[in-house]
Amino acid sequence: MPESPSFAAWLRTAPEPWFRAFAAYRTDLLRTDVTDVARLAALAASQAAVARGLESLDAPALRVVHRAAVLARIAPAVDRSELLAAAEDPAPEAALTSAITAGLLWPATGSGDPAAASAYRVQPEAGALLPVTAAARATPQPWQSAADPRPLRTAAVSDALLENAQGAGVAGAVSRALTVVAEFSDHEVSQLVSGGVGKRDAQTLARAAGTDTARFALLVELASYLGWLSTTRDPADPQWRPTAEFDTAAASPREQVWTDLVTAWLTHPVDIAHVLAGTTPAGERIHLLGRDEHARTAFGGFPSARPQILTLRRLVLVALLREGGGRALSEEDVVALLSFTHPLLAAVRTDEVAQVLDEAESFGLTASPLGHPDAHALTPIGRVLAEWIAAVDDPFDLLGSSPVNAQELASGPPAALREQIAALLPPLETAVTLQSDLTGVAFGPLDHTVSLRLERIADVDTRGQGTVYRFTDDSVTRALRTGESVESILAVLEDVSATEVPTTLEHLVHAAGARLHRIRVARARSVVVVDDPTDLDILLDDPVASAIGLRRLAPTVAVADASSDRVSALLETEDRPILRIDPDAEDPAGTRAPVPARAAPPTTRTTRVPAARIEAHINDLAAARAQPPRTSSPARRATSPSAAGASAAGRGTTAGSSGTTSTTSTTGAAGAAGASGTAAGEGAGNTGTGTAVGQDAAASADGDPQTVLAELGEAAAVSAPVDVILTTTDGTQRTVRMVPQSVSGGRVLGRTDAGKALRISVARIVRVRRSGSRDDEGSTRG
Structure with missing residues (x-):
């Protein structure tokens, strides 16, 4: 029975179907x-590759790999029966096969069917x-x-209900988004020191917009991501x-607004559950419109x-598509x-x-x-969107995802979906019916401009497919205090009403205007005008005057040195109702924040083989695997000390080594390097432009970090002595003979x-070769 092989050694001799299954x-x-x-093999053994492989496993296969990793701390080869028992699944052989196909396990002994081996090794x-230690497993x-x-x-779930729900959802999302952002024009919302919005301000704005805090937070985050909100x-x-x-978005077709919102939802990594909680599971504080640089580390652990929130959103939609079958889950x-x-x-948590x-x-x-509020089914547009996500960047195929897929997802849904959305949206209403009970009713979605004019002088009583506005003494007084006049309010009512303005509403407006004092605040940062000089004397004697820099x-x-909004707020706290005059004047701070400058999207380059070339690349790898090992001549493999030292020094000079230095050859050796199809060359690294596959391409692999790791891993697997040629701190080279025991954390441990x-x-390692190989003969002494 052969000795326990390394992953690279097994991959070279694995049955053809298993090798192709792994590569595919x-x-x-x-x-x-x-x-x-x-x-x-070296790339598959790296921590990043192992992490992605583990992420791709289901629970039984993960339990198999975990058990292997725990037992490998005692002995490198783990018995098959232990792994099958760990699966805790009706089909444990399938879980074991998945782990082998992912390149996380491989047979430790014997030959034949890898799934039937008696023992297995696991990627270190x-x-x-x-969690493999006793403390971690506790x-x-x-x-x-x-x-x-x-x-x-x-x-x-009935088709009629799905169609009605999608129509109401699309229209409601667009209307809420425009309303939420518009509320920032009517409220003074200061930026926190950390860059976000305070919790109290968020609650106030959510109530004013007529929505719950969770949906308000979602829409505000998406609006900021789209550049609709910014700071002065x-x-x-x-x-x-x-x-x-x-302003541009509000004037755009509503289907475009919806498309922009959904695209941002699929690509902006803000977790609203964390925003509402004020902290992430990893213990980091977070708030609305705060910095999102911790999006990748919001969850502790693996x-x-x-x-993860982006993956979860896509997973939920695609899971409803594939598992629901048109029904609710x-x-x-x-x-x-x-x-x-x-x-x-x-x-993946309940909340x-x-x-x-x-x-x-x-x-x-x-x-x-109906009757199942905890069940959910995709609407027709939800199915179209989920099918598009699955086709562009399938969340169930983690290993097939690439930056190119993410860029395509960020470009937005297909045009066919936009046309479907446009067909769902009813025509906008441009007028309301004013009634003597001091309400105004819009019998359908109201034009955004009209709704903004009405919301300045009325409260929204009911939202939905239609909207009910209620005129109260407080709402009319609020409009007067923010710059409207009795005449302008009546003009707005006449303009937006499909009927005559009721007498009761006219009386309400005139009565509210008559009650306000004659203290007016004009925009100029700021100018206070009074009718009676005595009123101004009282204001100047108040301590508030010094706080705002008020001067006669x-x-x-x-x-005053403060903005007109702050002057108005301070005067009202002193029980001095005010009126604004010259409401159209431009505040020095600006009525609109500058559009945040967006960095140009990065140019994504990847060395990953395109999907259309995968099969051909696998064929080339299989053909190269079948070629007999070929060792290049010592003269071709020789590397000058200065060139090799410069290459190694470029990779890092921060580690030291100790031990005996043997006087052996500094050129490559056959041994494991020849068996793996690698030999020395002048171009080390993994960014070369050559695309040859096989022995000719391997001629330039010497000094490549992946090749070094592969050689060290193979030697550690069989406890074979190797000669490690490394660069010292002064740029010279030395050769150390050692028996590797483990390779992890960028270091090799041995004796x-x-x-x-x-x-x-x-x-700092330039090259690795097996000690005592025949390639040492006739080579140069170092």
Whole structure:
């Protein structure tokens, strides 16, 4: 029975179907610079690749790998029966096969069918990523008990209900978004020191917009991401205000507004559940419109390759598409399903999934059947969007995702969906019916400009497909205090009313105007005008005057250093109702915030093999694997000390080594390097432009970090002595003979022939060769 092989050694001799299955599954490892099996194996053994492989496993396969990583701390080869028992699944062989196909396990002994081997080895980095110590395993992980909930319980939902829900959701999302952003024009919202919006301000604005706090927070975050909201340039007191970009969006077709919102929802990594809680599971404080640089680390534990909330949103939609079959799934079943299929996704929690489903419903993407509020089904537009997501960047295919897919997703849904949205939206109403009970009724979605004019002088009593406005003494007084006059209010009512203005409403407006005192505040930062000089004397004697820098210019005129909004607020706190005059004058701070400058989108370059070339690349790798090992001549492999030293020094000079230095050849050797199809060359690294596959491409692999790691991994697997040629701090080279024991964290740990422990930084290693290989003959002494 052969000795326990390394992953690279097994990959070179694995049965053809197994090699092709591994390469087809791990498409994230297929790169134009990975041209032989040695590089492929070294890349698969890196921590990033192992992490992505673990993320792609379901719960039973993850339990198999975890058990292997735990037992590998005792012995490198783990018995098959131990792994099958760890799966805790009706089909444990399938879980074991998944782990092998992902390149996380491989047979330790024997030949033949890899799935039937008696023992297996595991990638060392799996132990660094999973809880393998006794202390770490003391806290149970959810995936250790996750079971497949399929077949799922479903509930029927009528087509009429889905169609009505999507129409109401689309119209409501557009209307709420425009209303929410417009509220920032009517309220003074200061920016926090940390850059966001205070909780009290958010609650006030949410009530004014007539929506709940969760949906308000979502729309504000998306509006900021789209450039509809920003801060003014006042260094003393920056305010959150709508931008000119918002004015453009408000004038755009409503289907375009909806498309922009949904695209931002799929690409902006803000977790509203964290915003509402004020903290992330990782313990970081977060608030509305705060910085989002922690999006990737919001959840502690396993490192994720992308922001988890984005993955969860896409997963929920695609899961409803594939598992619902046109019927509704319960929140509980969605959580159980995703916990089984994506056990390492920490965002799969009941509160997070419930928040995502609520957000999807607010956009008209999902609906709940009557009598089952906890069940959700995709609407027709939700199915179209989910199918597009699955085709562009399938969240269930983590390894097939690439930056190119993400860019395509950010470009927005297809034009066909936009046309479908446009057909759902009813025509806008431009007039309301004013009634003698002091209400105004819009019998359909109201034009945004008309609604903004009415909301200045009335309160929204009911929102929905139609809107009911209620005129009260407080609402009319509010309009008068923000710059309107009795005449302008009556003019607005006559302009937007489909009928005559009721007498009762006229009397209400005139009565509210008659009660206000004659203290007026004009915009000029700011000018206070009074009718009676005595009123101004009282104001100047008040301590508030010094706080706002109030100074008399004339018997009835004074100026202040604060904005007109602040002067008005301070005077009203002293029980001095005011009127604004000259409401159309421009405030020095600006009525619109500047549109935030967006950095140009980065140019995404990747060495990943395009999808159309994957099959051909796998064929080339299989053909290169079948070629017999070929060793190049010593003269071709020789590397000058200066060139090799410069290459190694460029990779890092911060680690040291200790031990005996043997006088051996500094050129490459056959041994494991020849078996892996690698030899020395002048171009080290993984960014070369050559695309050859096989022995010719491998001729330039010497010195490549992946090749070095592969050689060290193979030597550690069989406890074989190697000669490590490394660069010292002064740029010279030395050769150290050692027996590697482990390779992790960018360092190789081993012992010399005398038993002395060594720790060497991989960045300083120029080349590795097996000791005593025949390639040493006739080579140059170093």
